[in-house]
Amino acid sequence: MNMEEFKSRKRRRAASDPNRHTCQRFAWPEPALPSNLVHDPEFWFEDGSVVLVALNVGFRVYRRILQEHSPFFKDMFRMPQPANALKVEGCPVVVLADTPHQLRHMLRVLFPTGGNLRFGKQEATLTMDAVAAVIRLAHKYQMDQLLAQALSALMEFYTDDFYEFVKQDRKVTMTAMPIDAITAISLARLTSTPSILPLAYLHASCAGSQVLHGCVRDGAWAEPLAYADLVRIIDGRPALTHAMDKMVCRIFKPETSDACSDSRRCLRIMTARTADLPEYLDMAYGTMFAPGVTLGSFTHVHGGIELTTGMRLCERCRAMLKERELEEKKELWNDIPNIFNLEEPEGWQVE
Numbered sequence: 001m002n003m004e005e006f007k008s009r010k011r012r013r014a015a016s017d018p019n020r021h022t023c024q025r026f027a028w029p030e031p032a033l034p035s036n037l038v039h040d041p042e043f044w045f046e047d048g049s050v051v052l053v054a055l056n057v058g059f060r061v062y063r064r065i066l067q068e069h070s071p072f073f074k075d076m077f078r079m080p081q082p083a084n085a086l087k088v089e090g091c092p093v094v095v096l097a098d099t100p101h102q103l104r105h106m107l108r109v110l111f112p113t114g115g116n117l118r119f120g121k122q123e124a125t126l127t128m129d130a131v132a133a134v135i136r137l138a139h140k141y142q143m144d145q146l147l148a149q150a151l152s153a154l155m156e157f158y159t160d161d162f163y164e165f166v167k168q169d170r171k172v173t174m175t176a177m178p179i180d181a182i183t184a185i186s187l188a189r190l191t192s193t194p195s196i197l198p199l200a201y202l203h204a205s206c207a208g209s210q211v212l213h214g215c216v217r218d219g220a221w222a223e224p225l226a227y228a229d230l231v232r233i234i235d236g237r238p239a240l241t242h243a244m245d246k247m248v249c250r251i252f253k254p255e256t257s258d259a260c261s262d263s264r265r266c267l268r269i270m271t272a273r274t275a276d277l278p279e280y281l282d283m284a285y286g287t288m289f290a291p292g293v294t295l296g297s298f299t300h301v302h303g304g305i306e307l308t309t310g311m312r313l314c315e316r317c318r319a320m321l322k323e324r325e326l327e328e329k330k331e332l333w334n335d336i337p338n339i340f341n342l343e344e345p346e347g348w349q350v351e
């Protein structure tokens with residue numbers, strides 16, 4: 001049989017098979033069970049109908065629920081199993097390339113047990129380990145609904161909404177350290193979600209030399225940063241520092257409102273404040289861009305100084321300073337993609 005005949009025969013065979021695509025993509029894998037297979041203490045349901053295996057850990061769960069949420073598993077389960085397929089305690093086995101940690105995070109969502117039942121929005125209860133594992137596995141196994149939910153927690157934390165970011169009482173459902181932003185960058189690329197990137201780089205630039213080593217997920221494996229991203233962060237940090245210095249200086253410029261009711265007095269108060277600029281800069285670098293903290297407010301510093309000096313600005317100057325602070329923060333916000341040499345996500349700019 002020459003090559004043309006072979007190709008033609010293959011085409012005919014493929015055309016006669018209504019499940020040809022799924023056959024090729026979702027055939028039951030031939031499991032090679034590890035000899036030291038152990039039951040997962042959290043997910044081994046005695047009446048479970050399938051055993052998922054990650055490394056040497058078996059998870060006995062329910063096929064019905066898996067296929068309900070995942071076209072990947074649905075296609076796999078509807079394929080007839082080969083006669084010699086391996087079974088564990090009577091259940092078919094699916095060997096996965098994921099880690100037990102990752103799988104556990106996903107199964108906690110799909111099969112809530114007594115310890116993790118959730119109802120409604122919980123504040124800052126999700127870790128990056130959990131969010132990252134669910135996003136990666138939901139993406140891989142085509143669980144669109146789960147992917148959207150996990151991604152929304154990430155997008156909420158690394159928001160592209162300036163007004164949300166500067167809220168004093170900002171609520172988020174996940175929590176993360178600066179170094180976790182490395183994972184956020186990777187997830188943004190995996191899921192084509194560029195809106196996450198500016199704040200993720202901003203956070204990563206607060207992680208210092210840790211970015212050289214990557215971040216450790218689930219205490220088990222280190223996720224490195226790509227060389228090009230490392231360059232963006234290392235070059236971006238001094239640019240960010242420069243932009244923040246300028247912002248703080250402009251916010252505290254001793255210049256009263258045009259409508260000031262007592263410009264000599266207000267100017268004296270404002271000038272006195274410039275002596276405290278180092279303190280404001282400490283605040284800017286100490287908390288303002290720290291993860292989980294908003295752009296912060298300098299207005300409470302104004303208030304603190306008024307308390308200690310007993311001198312209060314006129315209402316018009318107070319309002320002007322508040323507005324000035326907001327405008328300066330907007331300018332810095334708008335510049336973040338440029339600072340980290342990123343393509344600006346659509347809708348990033350705030351007027």
Ligand SMILES: [Zn+2]
Pocket residue numbers: 256257260261262263266313314315316317318
């Ligand atoms: Zn005034």
